[in-house]
Structures are given as C-alpha cells and as structure tokens.
Amino acid sequence: xxxxxxxxxxxxxxxxxxxxxxxxxxxxxxxxxxxxxxxxxxxxxxxxxxxxxxxxxxxxxxxxxxxxxxxxxxxxxxxxxxxxxxxxxxxxxxxxxxxxxxxxxxxxxxxxxxxxxxxxxxxxxxxxxxxxxxxxxxxxxxxxxxxxxxxxxxxxxxxxxxxxxxxxxxxxxxxxxxxxxxxxxxxxxxxxxxxxxxxxxxxxxxxxxxxxxxxxxxxxxxxxxxxxxxxxxxxxxxxxxxxxxxxxxxxxxx
Amino acid sequence: xxxxxxxxxxxxxxxxxxxxxxxxxxxxxxxxxxxxxxxxxxxxxxxxxxxxxxxxxxxxxxxxxxxxxxxxxxxxxxxxxxxxxxxxxxxxxxxxxxxxxxxxxxxxxxxxxxxxxxxxxxxxxxxxxxxxxxxxxxxxxxxxxxxxxxxxxxxxxxxxxxxxxxxxxxxxxxxxxxxxxxxxxxxxxxxxxxxxxxxxxxxxxxxxxxxxxxxxxxxxxxxxxxxxxxxxxxxxxxxxxxxxxxxxxxxxxx
Numbered sequence: 001x002x003x004x005x006x007x008x009x010x011x012x013x014x015x016x017x018x019x020x021x022x023x024x025x026x027x028x029x030x031x032x033x034x035x036x037x038x039x040x041x042x043x044x045x046x047x048x049x050x051x052x053x054x055x056x057x058x059x060x061x062x063x064x065x066x067x068x069x070x071x072x073x074x075x076x077x078x079x080x081x082x083x084x085x086x087x088x089x090x091x092x093x094x095x096x097x098x099x100x101x102x103x104x105x106x107x108x109x110x111x112x113x114x115x116x117x118x119x120x121x122x123x124x125x126x127x128x129x130x131x132x133x134x135x136x137x138x139x140x141x142x143x144x145x146x147x148x149x150x151x152x153x154x155x156x157x158x159x160x161x162x163x164x165x166x167x168x169x170x171x172x173x174x175x176x177x178x179x180x181x182x183x184x185x186x187x188x189x190x191x192x193x194x195x196x197x198x199x200x201x202x203x204x205x206x207x208x209x210x211x212x213x214x215x216x217x218x219x220x221x222x223x224x225x226x227x228x229x230x231x232x233x234x235x236x237x238x239x240x241x242x243x244x245x246x247x248x249x250x251x252x253x254x
Numbered sequence: 255x256x257x258x259x260x261x262x263x264x265x266x267x268x269x270x271x272x273x274x275x276x277x278x279x280x281x282x283x284x285x286x287x288x289x290x291x292x293x294x295x296x297x298x299x300x301x302x303x304x305x306x307x308x309x310x311x312x313x314x315x316x317x318x319x320x321x322x323x324x325x326x327x328x329x330x331x332x333x334x335x336x337x338x339x340x341x342x343x344x345x346x347x348x349x350x351x352x353x354x355x356x357x358x359x360x361x362x363x364x365x366x367x368x369x370x371x372x373x374x375x376x377x378x379x380x381x382x383x384x385x386x387x388x389x390x391x392x393x394x395x396x397x398x399x400x401x402x403x404x405x406x407x408x409x410x411x412x413x414x415x416x417x418x419x420x421x422x423x424x425x426x427x428x429x430x431x432x433x434x435x436x437x438x439x440x441x442x443x444x445x446x447x448x449x450x451x452x453x454x455x456x457x458x459x460x461x462x463x464x465x466x467x468x469x470x471x472x473x474x475x476x477x478x479x480x481x482x483x484x485x486x487x488x489x490x491x492x493x494x495x496x497x498x499x500x501x502x503x504x505x506x507x508x
Contacts, residue, residue, distance in 0.1 A: 109421075110421040
C-alpha cells in the first residue's frame with residue numbers, strides 16, 4: 001500500500017466543448033505549473049468535462065416528455081423534459097418524491113437524476129442538460145491511451161462523479177470510469193496482523209481515489225475539473241469501474 | 255478549496271491497549287520520520303485503535319445471547335454472541351440474511367454488524383469483539399485537544415471506519431468522528447461558473463478526507479492506523495461527524 005500520496009489540481013483547464021482534446025488541456029496545464037506526469041500517476045477527470053467533450057449535451061427544447069415523465073415530474077417537481085431524459089438514461093426508477101428522483105442508470109449505477117446535470121453547462125443553464133458518458137470506462141481507456149502516446153507516461157485514469165448517498169448527508173465522489181488501475185483491491189485470503197484470514201475485505205481503491213481528488217477539484221466557481229493522485233501503489237490490473245457496481249441481485253437497498 | 259494535498263501514513267504506531275496514549279504514539283511516529291504537525295493538518299485515526307484505547311473490547315465468553323440474537327444468528331450464520339453485541343449496540347435491524355446483518359447503530363450510522371470487528375483484535379481473534387467508540391466525536395475532540403496541548407498544532411481530527419455501502423462493491427472509509435474541521439461543506443447559495451445558484455450541493459469533506467487517508471492506511475498486515483492529510487483549506491467550523499448521518503425521516507433507503 002502507498003505511504004505518501006500527493007493530490008493536486010491541474011490549473012487552467014478551459015471551458016470544454018464537444019470534440020475538445022482533454023488530454024491536451026491536461027498536459028498543457030501540467031506544463032504551465034512545471035509538472036510532468038509520471039508512470040503510476042492517476043489522472044482524475046470530472047465526468048462533466050468528459051460528457052461535454054463527448055457531446056452528451058441535450059437541448060431541453062428538443063425533448064418531448066412522455067406521459068410517464070409528466071407523471072414523475074408532478075411527483076418530484078422537476079422539469080418534465082429533464083425527467084424524460086432521466087427515464088431514457090435509466091433501467092428503472094427506484095425512488096420518486098418531492099425534489100428526488102433516484103434511478104438505476106443504464107450502466108447500473110444507482111444515482112439521482114441518472115447523473116444528469118443542469119448546472120455548469122454552457123448555452124444557458126436552463127436550456128441544456130448534460131448526460132453521463134455512454135461508456136465512462138471506454139472514456140477512461142481512451143484518455144489513458146492518448147496521454148501515453150503524447151507524454152510517454154503510463155498513467156491510470158478515473159472518471160469521477162459527485163453523488164448523493166444512502167444513509168449519509170453530503171456528496172462524495174465515485175469512480176464511474178476507470179483504466180490503468182485496479183478499481184477494487186481484493187484482500188480476501190490475506191491474513192491480518194494476528195494471522196487471521198480476512199474473509200470479506202475488498203477495498204474500493206478507485207472510489208477513494210476519486211474522493212481524494214474531489215477535495216482539490218472545484219464544484220462551483222473554481223473550475224478545476226482535473227486532479228492528479230500521485231504515489232498510489234495498489235495493483236494496476238485492468239478491470240473497469242463497472243466492477244464497483246453492486247449487482248442488483250446482491251443489493252438489498254434499492 | 256485546496257490546491258495540493260499531501261497524504262501520508264504515520265509509521266511505527268504499536269499495537270494499542272486500553273488506556274494507551276494515541277497522541278503520544280502519533281507525535282513519536284512523526285518525530286521518527288522527521289515530520290511535525292502544522293496548523294490545519296488533519297490527523298485521521300482508524301476507529302480500531304480509538305476503540306481499543308477506550309477499552310471497547312468485549313470477551314465473547316462473557317456474552318449470553320438473547321432469543322432474538324439466536325434467531326438472527328440462525329438467519330445470518332453469525333456467532334450468536336456477536337449478534338447479541340450487535341443488537342446491544344443498535345437501534346434497529348435493517349437487513350438480515352446469510353452473512354449479512356445491517357443495522358442502525360446507536361449513533362444512527364447504518365452499518366454492518368454495528369461496526370463490530372473481530373479481526374485485528376488482540377487476545378485471540380476468535381474470543382474478542384471490538385465495539386465502536388461510545389462517542390467518536392468526543393474521541394476526536396479529545397485527541398485534538400491533547401495534540402494541541404503537546405505540540406501546539408491546531409489540527410483537525412477524523413476518526414475513520416471502513417464500511418460497506420449500498421449499491422457499491424468494496425469498502426470505503428467514512429468519518430464517524432470529527433473535530434476541528436467542518437465535516438460538511440455547504441455550497442448552497444454559491445453560484446456556479448455560469449452564475450446559476452447551486453441549490454443542493456453539500457460536499458462531505460470529512461468522509462472524503464477519511465477516504466483519502468484510507469489509501470495510505472493498512473488494512474491487513476501493514477499496521478498503519480494513522481495518516482495525516484495536509485493542505486486542506488475548507489472551513490474549520492466545529493460541527494460533529496453526526497451531521498453526516500442522514501436522519502431516518504430523510505432516508506429512503508433503509
């Protein structure tokens with residue numbers, strides 16, 4: 001396990017547009033601060049800029065709500081067009097009440113509003129919605145490959161989203177996409193300090209990396225959607241972040 | 255928000271016993287690595303060593319299971335004496351099935367086995383159980399006060415526990431106790447980059463600090479139950495970690 005981590009924001013990432021080159025922005029931002037990426041660094045990227053560069057913006061004026069969307073909009077008080085997008089991005093609605101719409105998003109994530117965001121979106125905050133990437137693991141892999149090609153550094157990439165949680169107040173970041181680091185550290189079979197075999201310890205490395213990075217990433221006026229986590233020494237296998245999603249049949253809380 | 259965090263484990267913390275002086279171990283460990291605490295550092299301490307020094311160990315041979323404990327032991331396959339302790343430490347049982355017993359622990363935490371741990375406990379791993387601290391916020395405050403008195407440093411303290419989560423695979427650390435840093439960063443009323451007022455963003459700083467620290471803290475053979483998170487610049491108000499517990503009446507997932 002790691003002994004010392006350094007976690008720092010990458011400055012100067014501009015407002016991104018569809019088709020923009022995130023890897024270029026990251027490498028430029030690092031160069032401007034006199035940093036270069038090293039093998040083993042983990043580049044944590046906010047879902048918002050990944051979604052934007054992938055063109056996952058939808059103009060609400062183009063969305064016609066279904067009957068079901070109108071019904072849920074009535075229950076939740078949300079814009080029926082946003083609810084329609086949430087339904088299109090979801091496998092199932094889990095909870096709906098005033099101001100709350102929690103779903104199983106297409107990827108299997110249990111998340112409010114299918115991860116759809118209306119803040120920090122260009123083009124008039126009330127007119128556009130930003131969907132999650134279609135395949136955040138693929139987004140992470142692509143960014144990792146591009147960074148390797150341009151910088152030579154063999155980095156890990158985490159696509160992070162800040163989400164609400166069962167049982168807890170306040171958002172915390174999760175890894176919704178992952179490449180080049182093992183998202184889940186399976187310690188089952190290891191022994192503890194007294195020689196007792198650990199039976200159930202699997203540690204969510206990627207979620208905790210996302211959470212660490214989130215402490216230096218801006219939510220509101222400070223636009224720092226990228227952070228580097230340096231010094232992680234956990235395994236570097238290549239499983240996707242979807243291994244962090246508890247399968248429905250193993251989930252007692254939905 | 256912070257720009258750069260340093261997260262490092264404090265080496266050389268010995269096996270602790272009831273009454274041991276955690277602050278002393280931390281200051282000695284830091285001195286041995288040539289570090290001193292600075293104002294604003296957050297000292298993250300694993301719940302296990304807090305509980306042990308507070309004498310929260312129970313010999314299972316002293317526990318007589320109730321009828322209800324036997325019943326739940328039958329359902330879960332767990333030791334009826336451990337189940338009895340779980341019941342004593344809980345307000346309500348939320349889920350019980352094979353290998354799983356999720357409760358509302360006395361503090362209000364939704365947590366498996368009321369946070370009771372049988373691994374890494376001295377005196378024969380099968381004979382002892384370790385309960386959560388009675389008041390982890392008070393534990394954090396006391397440690398903060400002692401560290402201030404001995405070192406002069408005005409630090410924050412987080413008592414961290416690794417827990418399973420709804421919807422996600424793998425454990426992640428939470429703050430069950432907190433002093434000297436604001437556990438929850440309320441951004442409601444702030445404006446985003448486009449001038450839109452944020453309506454719902456409250457960020458769980460303390461949980462994410464615990465998660466960051468957990469990346470350098472050992473679970474199994476590597477005994478590093480203390481880490482320092484340096485560089486956090488979020489507010490330093492004095493609310494307890496209990497503000498991170500979602501009140502039952504606001505919780506749709508239990």
